[in-house]
Amino acid sequence: xxxLSNVPSVEVISRAAVMLMSAAAEKLGLAEEDPDDxxxxxxxxxxxxxxxxxxxxxxxxxxLGPHAGALRDGLQTLQRAFREASSEPDPxxxxxxxxxxxxxx
Numbered sequence: 001x002x003x004l005s006n007v008p009s010v011e012v013i014s015r016a017a018v019m020l021m022s023a024a025a026e027k028l029g030l031a032e033e034d035p036d037d038x039x040x041x042x043x044x045x046x047x048x049x050x051x052x053x054x055x056x057x058x059x060x061x062x063x064l065g066p067h068a069g070a071l072r073d074g075l076q077t078l079q080r081a082f083r084e085a086s087s088e089p090d091p092x093x094x095x096x097x098x099x100x101x102x103x104x105x
Contacts, residue, residue: 024049047096054097079104
């Protein structure tokens with residue numbers, strides 16, 4: 001492992017975002033063949049992770065350079081997957097992270 005002082009901030013932010021994305025995908029059950037039957041599916045936990053990811057990306061977008069687009073796309077994919085997984089989807093603008101990103105349809 002490299003010393004943290006030698007790691008550029010964009011790399012730290014990107015790694016944190018990827019970790020949040022991966023954890024949210026797991027909590028949505030997306031790693032399973034059938035997400036609806038996933039034993040680890042937990043929409044409450046997924047909501048927290050997606051909201052945290054949205055806050056991180058929104059707050060740091062100016063520093064992410066070429067990584068910003070891919071991270072935003074990943075976030076929107078998770079937000080849509082959350083909406084699809086919910087038995088009663090949140091109203092537009094009230095889904096996970098939407099207070100930072102705006103409504104996701």
